[in-house]
Amino acid sequence: MAEQMSDDEGQQSPPSDLDFTSNKARTCIVTGSVSGHTEFQSPYPDQVLENVLENVLHFLTSRRDRNTASLVCKSWYRVEALTRSELFIGNCYAVSPARATARFTRVRALHLKGRPRFADFNLMPHGWGAHFNPWVLAFAKACPWLEKVYLKRMSVTDDDLATLAESFLGFKELVLFCCDGFGTSGLANFVSKCRQLKVLDLIESEVSDDETDWILCFPEGESHLESLIFDCVECPINFEALERLVARSPSLKKLRLNRYVSIGQLYRLMVQAPQLTHLGTGSFSPSEIAGQGDQEPDYVTSFAACKSLVCLSGFREIIPDYLPAIYPICANLTSLNFSYANITAEQLKPIISNCHKLQVFWVLDSICDEGLQAVAATCKELRELRVFPVDAREDSDGPVSEVGFQAISEGCRKLQSILYFCQRMTNAAVIAMSRNCPDLVVFRLCIMGRHRPDHVTGEPMDDGFGAIVMNCKKLTRLAVSGLLTDKAFDYIGRYGKLVRTLSVAFAGDSDMALKYVLEGCPQLQKLEIRDSPFGDAALCSGLHHYYNMRFLWMSSCRLTHQGCQQIAHAMPRLVVEVIRSADEEEMDVCDQTLYMYRSLEGPRNDAPKFVTIL
Amino acid sequence: MVTDKMVDYPQFLNLMNKEWLVNHKVSEDKKLELRLGPPGEALDYNRNTTHGTKRAFQHTAETRTGEKEWPVDTTKNQCQKISCIEKIGDKVNLPPTPWSSGSTIYSAFSKDTKEEPQHSKASFFQNLPVSKKLAGMAEDFKQPCSPRMAVGEVQFADGKACCSLATADPDASTNITSNKRIEYSPVVGWPPIRSFRKNIASNSLSKPASESSNDKDTGGKPENPKTQLFVKINMEGIPIGRKVNLSAYNSYEELSLAIDDLFSGLLAAQRDPSATQNESKAKESAKAEAGPLAGSGEYTLIYEDDEGDRILVGDVPWNMFVSTAKRLHVLKSSELSTLQICSNEKEKAPFDPAVHI
Numbered sequence: 001m002a003e004q005m006s007d008d009e010g011q012q013s014p015p016s017d018l019d020f021t022s023n024k025a026r027t028c029i030v031t032g033s034v035s036g037h038t039e040f041q042s043p044y045p046d047q048v049l050e051n052v053l054e055n056v057l058h059f060l061t062s063r064r065d066r067n068t069a070s071l072v073c074k075s076w077y078r079v080e081a082l083t084r085s086e087l088f089i090g091n092c093y094a095v096s097p098a099r100a101t102a103r104f105t106r107v108r109a110l111h112l113k114g115r116p117r118f119a120d121f122n123l124m125p126h127g128w129g130a131h132f133n134p135w136v137l138a139f140a141k142a143c144p145w146l147e148k149v150y151l152k153r154m155s156v157t158d159d160d161l162a163t164l165a166e167s168f169l170g171f172k173e174l175v176l177f178c179c180d181g182f183g184t185s186g187l188a189n190f191v192s193k194c195r196q197l198k199v200l201d202l203i204e205s206e207v208s209d210d211e212t213d214w215i216l217c218f219p220e221g222e223s224h225l226e227s228l229i230f231d232c233v234e235c236p237i238n239f240e241a242l243e244r245l246v247a248r249s250p251s252l253k254k255l256r257l258n259r260y261v262s263i264g265q266l267y268r269l270m271v272q273a274p275q276l277t278h279l280g281t282g283s284f285s286p287s288e289i290a291g292q293g294d295q296e297p298d299y300v301t302s303f304a305a306c307k308s309l310v311c312l313s314g315f316r317e318i319i320p321d322y323l324p325a326i327y328p329i330c331a332n333l334t335s336l337n338f339s340y341a342n343i344t345a346e347q348l349k350p351i352i353s354n355c356h357k358l359q360v361f362w363v364l365d366s367i368c369d370e371g372l373q374a375v376a377a378t379c380k381e382l383r384e385l386r387v388f389p390v391d392a393r394e395d396s397d398g399p400v401s402e403v404g405f406q407a408i409s410e411g412c413r414k415l416q417s418i419l420y421f422c423q424r425m426t427n428a429a430v431i432a433m434s435r436n437c438p439d440l441v442v443f444r445l446c447i448m449g450r451h452r453p454d455h456v457t458g459e460p461m462d463d464g465f466g467a468i469v470m471n472c473k474k475l476t477r478l479a480v481s482g483l484l485t486d487k488a489f490d491y492i493g494r495y496g497k498l499v500r501t502l503s504v505a506f507a508g509d510s511d512m513a514l515k516y517v518l519e520g521c522p523q524l525q526k527l528e529i530r531d532s533p534f535g536d537a538a539l540c541s542g543l544h545h546y547y548n549m550r551f552l553w554m555s556s557c558r559l560t561h562q563g564c565q566q567i568a569h570a571m572p573r574l575v576v577e578v579i580r581s582a583d584e585e586e587m588d589v590c591d592q593t594l595y596m597y598r599s600l601e602g603p604r605n606d607a608p609k610f611v612t613i614l
Numbered sequence: 615m616v617t618d619k620m621v622d623y624p625q626f627l628n629l630m631n632k633e634w635l636v637n638h639k640v641s642e643d644k645k646l647e648l649r650l651g652p653p654g655e656a657l658d659y660n661r662n663t664t665h666g667t668k669r670a671f672q673h674t675a676e677t678r679t680g681e682k683e684w685p686v687d688t689t690k691n692q693c694q695k696i697s698c699i700e701k702i703g704d705k706v707n708l709p710p711t712p713w714s715s716g717s718t719i720y721s722a723f724s725k726d727t728k729e730e731p732q733h734s735k736a737s738f739f740q741n742l743p744v745s746k747k748l749a750g751m752a753e754d755f756k757q758p759c760s761p762r763m764a765v766g767e768v769q770f771a772d773g774k775a776c777c778s779l780a781t782a783d784p785d786a787s788t789n790i791t792s793n794k795r796i797e798y799s800p801v802v803g804w805p806p807i808r809s810f811r812k813n814i815a816s817n818s819l820s821k822p823a824s825e826s827s828n829d830k831d832t833g834g835k836p837e838n839p840k841t842q843l844f845v846k847i848n849m850e851g852i853p854i855g856r857k858v859n860l861s862a863y864n865s866y867e868e869l870s871l872a873i874d875d876l877f878s879g880l881l882a883a884q885r886d887p888s889a890t891q892n893e894s895k896a897k898e899s900a901k902a903e904a905g906p907l908a909g910s911g912e913y914t915l916i917y918e919d920d921e922g923d924r925i926l927v928g929d930v931p932w933n934m935f936v937s938t939a940k941r942l943h944v945l946k947s948s949e950l951s952t953l954q955i956c957s958n959e960k961e962k963a964p965f966d967p968a969v970h971i
Binding site: 232339342388389446 | 803806810812
């Protein structure tokens, strides 16, 4: 069984003869072109080649290119492993820390992903896994020159943060996206010890409030901070300490505040840091409850002074009266995130009509179709649009619909990525978008009511999604919704040749739908399905492909235990997990979740009780 | 009959979709079309939203960890393997039928003039055990809407109105299971929005929900502003008022719980003066009886702003509410018709004492 190299993971069974590389050869490679080594011996002819190769491969940055290069021959494999400085592991259970550190010894940056995405929506019980701990320990021993860690959906404890800070001198960047397991005391310890810290980004992570003043723990003296993002931290911070920190961080470019920072405090920070390029405005409302005793500062001036500001977010508790303060910078903005700002179309229009350069726009559907029309009229450079619902329930009123959707497609022809929550949609609008926006790479449409058809024709949404996969030739990520029959999946299988990520919920009629996709989409890497009528037969139709995928998630479908067992038997390098809801012992498999992924390591040893590995 | 009730609450007529009104009368005679109930089960139905979108529902089953907490005992009485797919057309509704407490209630549907392609889907869902759930709206408000008061139930989207119209029947709060109308049962993790993105409507930013029950630990209270804002609060029927410090709370939910606490003892004493011998027991029974007050639907919270107008609590962001509220009133929902109520602009912000997913 040939194990194909994945696009995303730099792993491969290391050849068993790796050790044959003599020490001499190693030494020569390590020293590279530095000559004058006292133990220099006449190099093997390969050595020269390897030295050259090493110098050349240093320039290769794309991990996919590197994966390919490492397959050429053993020598290339070795050299590539030595020169890889950024290690990306798309599923932390696909390869063990030991194996990773054994192969890649000089890694500077580690990028790890843990839980599957559906875990974000409460579909997976707490405590499933994805612990950073074994990784940090392994790297602390083997790669002490690690400088950057980027984690997505992993559990990080305060101890792990301590290990990071203590074991890696010169640690520079920590980005935690959708992580949990740590608190402000862990943060305090971390920042106090990382004297070289440049980047601390906490994004959409859960940070427990240990009532520790972590901002105060940043070391005194000039700080190297370039990016400080903590808008997800749901506890108050010491503002005076923050103000001092910003004042002594001349390199600070990105600052995203949490909602406990009032607009008055924001003003004071902006005055200290007019060089900011990315700003998260915090609450964007005043903290004083009684009317203003003091004069309101001139917010407009503070924004006007930030001439480099290109990315604006925050507005967590916005008082729309203050919105005009941002007028001065609208013309420069390339990214605007209003996804916490419950504003109307009227409030949006004066802002958006100046945002000619806008490329990324996140907003709430409170702006209605009318607001979207205003966006379409001005933002001709728009690449990414996300419209979130104010009222995320299935049958709330839908302020946005196919009208706004179509307007966007007509106005923003360069659109590459869209995430759109709505209550109703038509095939016609989706087809229009497929024609107007051929550059679409990411298409995620969420019609919030389950099984909703085209609300004008009453037909399933098959044709709309079909048009998307047919006309958008660059499409790699697709999320479907609404009433869908097997036909939609037939289209996806036939035309979605580049699709790598597919999200399916409450869709399809029969096993055929899943078969179409598994048989038709050669690039499929990540498949997440919930509440759709796909059974064991469909599952078996993908056996030829599962080793090429990062994972498959199926919850509340029609699988049986036997079906999952069959897969597990047929594919030894696949870890097949059946996840129960944490507090129920006896459940029909229908209600359980299948999560399976390829792995070099076999079943993991940290699985909790509610996970059964077949 | 329903029409009569609607007349009793004229102020809510404004909030209703006029079209609904018309259709309602028209469709009163239409037959209910029921789907897939096991024989002998009483099924109830629901009316639609104000937008005549067609949709189909699926009832799903188990309560998983992390799901919203229903103030109702959902495990008794049901576990019916019913699945109903409801499709609601442009026309709406049907007259309410009283529910028997033992019945399992599922959404039925109004006959739709257009075709219904979902029929074939029905079978898939049959296997899923279904437990009774409250309508999402009622759940948000923790206030049961008796089917007798279907009028109020109509404004699903206009939650406040709905809850205010909750039953005048004092027993309704205990009979919650059977009296709840079910429109659909919300599914875990759908729509796929991360928890910290929810609750934006009321701007009471609750902490990101963890799957465990530890959400009390995270994201605790923000530091409170220095000022203390004590406002008077009176409950209807209780001669002695209380005072509550608004700045001690950070969300409508906390406030309503606090108000619960404040009045539960007094309520118990009033209801059953003889029970006051054992004070703590009285308090407990009061709590048990009244539900959480916020959830019982019997009472509605109103405030007076700095212009002297009485406004339903929940429309505006918490901070704004605190800055403008001068007095609070807890009124019996049945008495609302006698008051002059001015509601704010048609905000979609629901009154939010409840737990959200």
